[in-house]
Amino acid sequence: MTFAPRTKTLGALALAVTAAFSVLAAPSALAADEPTGKQLLEACNTDSSATCKFHPSGPLDYSVGQMAKVSHQENCTSSPSTLVYEHSGTVGTKNIYGFNFSFGTNVSNGLTAAIATSYQKEWYKESKVTSQLRQDVGPKTAVDIYAGPQITRVNGRWELLFKEPKWGHYYWYLDDTIEGRTSGQQWSFYTQNVRTTKC
């Protein structure tokens, strides 16, 4: 632990002289002449002098996303056999504003930095992940295979700071819920026995 000496304090009276401009933009309460959350994030993303900082709220929430049927396999032999199935796919990042997260940009950098700082986790880029399913399938039996991405959800607030005012303000705050993938997450599977069609 390090202790810095108590430093000089500035009287609050001096602080009231200059005003920075800001407004809080609640997602559900945007007036007609105010930008949408998507517009604000896009503005921050494309302005190299802007700062797009994300402040998380609460712990990361892990779950499995939408399961979808990805394969149908049949064991037409007369003995049990082990099914080995590989599923690959990409899981992107999305938020409640429909913003397009392209990684390596202001906004996504703000997100990945926040996740690394607060949770020591990596928010994955849109890279392909491959997971393997191994399952015993009985003789003359067919299975449908379903897969769903393991996903992470994070709530928080964007703090967007512009060098030049955007929609009349230097600062914009934006509450958000973001969904994507963090380190260690792959695909989840389940299988369902179904009627054979080929045996």
Next chain:
Amino acid sequence: MAVAGALLAVLPAGVANAAANCDFNAGTGAYSCSGQQNVKLPSDVVGARVYTGTYYEGDRLTIWAPKDCPKDGWVNHQVRLNNTQWARNIGSVQPFGQCAVWLAFDNGGREGPYEKDNSNVADIGRYTVEVQLS
């Protein structure tokens, strides 16, 4: 630089049953646990958020300021926590508005600066009686 006497922003006592999300204006001293609209002026910015829990959970205190921290080497805002739920009970901190957060103790010492969000300051937060922004 002239120092016109440090004006301590003081939270009112006796808010043990306050709502989970409270707002305090370091410029005006306004304090409310029923919505930021009761506290912030149109031009105010967030200076910091502190939470009773780690990982930004628990009761949240948002500290508003007239402008972002000027990074002039001075402590620009001091917020005494008195006997609110954050006194000696801060689990995580988030600096906003170019501010750095210091957690000060009643023995005159302090810890910081926290320039980035920190999801677990509980070991320090249990001694913290004042939040400073610089």
